[in-house]
Amino acid sequence: SSDVFTNTSISTVMRCEGVRQCSLHLQVNTHLQLKKHIQGIYMCTVSAAMMEQCRLLSFSRSQKEKMVDHQVNIQDNCLEVGIGQDVYITLQTWPQFCNVAHSRAYHVPAGKIDYEVDLERKELHISVSDMLEDRDYHVRLCHKDYICAGTGAHVLLKKDNPVKNITLKYTKPVPCLCIEGWSVMTDASRVRVCPFKNRVEELWSGITFDPVEETISWEASCQVNAVISLCELQEQGMCQQLANSSQKYVKGMVTFKAVDPHPRLCMKFVTEAGTWIKCPFTGGNFPG
Template sequence: MMRSVVLLLLVFSSYRARGEQIERIEECGVRCSQGLPCDGSYQISLQQCKNLSGGVTSDVFSNTSISTVMKCSGKQRCSLHLRVSTDLQINRHIRGIYVCMVTTGMMERCRIVNFSRASRGRLLNEQVNVKDDCLEVRSGEDVHVTLKTWPHICNVAVYRSYKVPGCRNSDIQRSVPGCITGRIQYDVDVEKKELSVSVSDMLEDKDYQLRLCHKGYICTGTGAQAVVEKENPKKKVTLKYSKPVPCLCIEGWSVMMDAPRVQVCPFKDRVEELWSGITFDPVEETLSWEAACQVDATVNLCELQEGGVCQELASSSQTIVKRKVTYSSVDPHHRLCMKFITKAGAWVKCPFSEGNFPAWEVTTQEGLRQLLVTSRVKTSLSLSKCAKTGAHECEDMETTVVEVEKFQTVKPDLTMDFCEASVCIKAKRTDVKYGVTTLYCPPPCSLSVSKSEGDDSEWQLMHVVVPVVALTTALIVVAVVTGIAMIVFQIKRIMKAAGIARLPGPHTDSFSSVTEASNSKTQLSKSVLFDICGSGSSQLKCGESSSLLNDSTKLLVEA
């Protein structure tokens, strides 16, 4: 409850500070009430105090107040002044007052307010209000004000402390050159990684500088910068960025000495971008992370388990020092991750989840009941045969240590019955400081054998049966073509020897002549067939030849 009240008071005071209107004056000066003529001038208060027997005390001052006013000569040309107001009881010993002010690192500055002798006599023992607003101050200053009588009477003074409104005050921010920072607006182009930045309410007679920087104890520039010239009507530039981290800010200021700066951070809520700077050296086996921004976080290595839970590894917790964390002697396993813990929450990043650095693996030789260990690095592995008792529990039965050379495969000396479904292998590197334990459960032997037999059948089908069938078909086709060619050749040879010419067409011969010629050709074909079958040199059977003979005879008749 108390904390809520304090927060409300802070918000209220901040709102008042930003929204408070500052009174404007055309000229500074001194004003006195009751028609008392008075004037003021700057003077150094070096006068020694005087002890008077009249009994003058500090009660002569009352209702003392301090405020801030602005003296302006233009829209953006205002200066801040301190207005000191007090009620003074006129005394015959008092001819005026000193208004003195001192700030940190500065000498005391004073003004003296004089009353005329005639006016003092007329208002003797009367209270007169005196105001002076000619002491110039800067925004946000802590000032100490002293009021003294003139001449200075010992032990007669009033002391006040005052805080000048700062540049957060909206009225001052628009009017005092030392507080005018300009207003920055931006648009983000994610694809091009560009920020389109526009500036408004900047000093009209000054150029404006813009840059990208990483905000920390100081804002360190990234190299991207630009100048908005005062003559530029658009007041717009483009800045390129490389990574949208939360500390990446746009910083702007007017091009002049001691100009105030304003910072706008477009990606302040993108905390997850901080955890992407993880690198791994496969030669040194070193895992490193370097933050792009200043951040308070604790880093741990952890082993990713089922359900997304990441179990922290012993002795792996580190606090960020100089934005960098390094782990040496690390096994690059896909379940080895980094956990980042901040006040805002926790994030887990697994740099090896894509399998970019697989150092070793345990497999089963295809078709055989043999365990194999393959490694891309020289390593030492602890292998334990275990009986699985739960989803993640496995009780050790037999353990052996295997030394594996670089790019070598080793057959561990472990007696295993692959037909036992509950038997698994636990494997972990023993030559590294940080690693995870892998549980490998071989497939059941029946599945392995059936898979092997299926693979053999498929191999035989593709590499034996198909080529044999193709070769046999090719031989049959060649034999048929060769047989037809030999029959045609024999017929032509016999016809040439017998002197048989082409028969005349039906336009000149009778039907009987055609019949005789056909019979003659039929007898000739049979004679050829007899010669071929009798010789035994043909590769075709006589039955097949008879079929060919009938076709040939038909062709001869048609001819």
């Protein structure tokens, strides 16, 4: 019968063997209409990142004698899962009969981050939902590279605080500036959203000129692969590249020496995403 398993609920629980040896497990609750031929139940989980895990919960003879033809409440929390995983859970009787099974998908909470940008105040208004109920939650701003390096803006959301809204200030709205969140636990997976990921234009600001050394310099706020050169702005809006001025950029500072400041002297940035031209001396400005 398809109603062998009823009132099934799935959640998560933290199990700890020591102070720091904690791991996340599924908490499965179900009601089973126990028949005399049912010796136990199989409980299996499978996900894209893990092999199938199965447990057999068997009933002793004395238990069966007391509970046969009654509804039995079964609880189990021995199947380990990871934060943010999508798992598929199947409950089956043992031995199996008539293909009776109860299956459902479950998403292990990892924390969902929503945000609003206040460009004038340079603030990010952040709200967190879908986080583990029994864990505090870190939220910070970071610059994404091979790792996400913190900018210093960091808040710990307490699990018992019903308000999960915070405001963090940023300096520049660059593409690699991200909001990162994770539960307070060992090896917690991290949720990351980058509000300004499409604002590549912001990378080309920050050109400086040293009139004493006669050098013009630029350094990216984010890692970017680009070819940078000096060029002379033409009347038609084209920028004629100066000979032997091309430099390939990955990180660090790019410097051009023996520069004579001129309103039509510009820097050209070429990436896979496009080409940008910045003219720091337009209008007699001398960035320092």
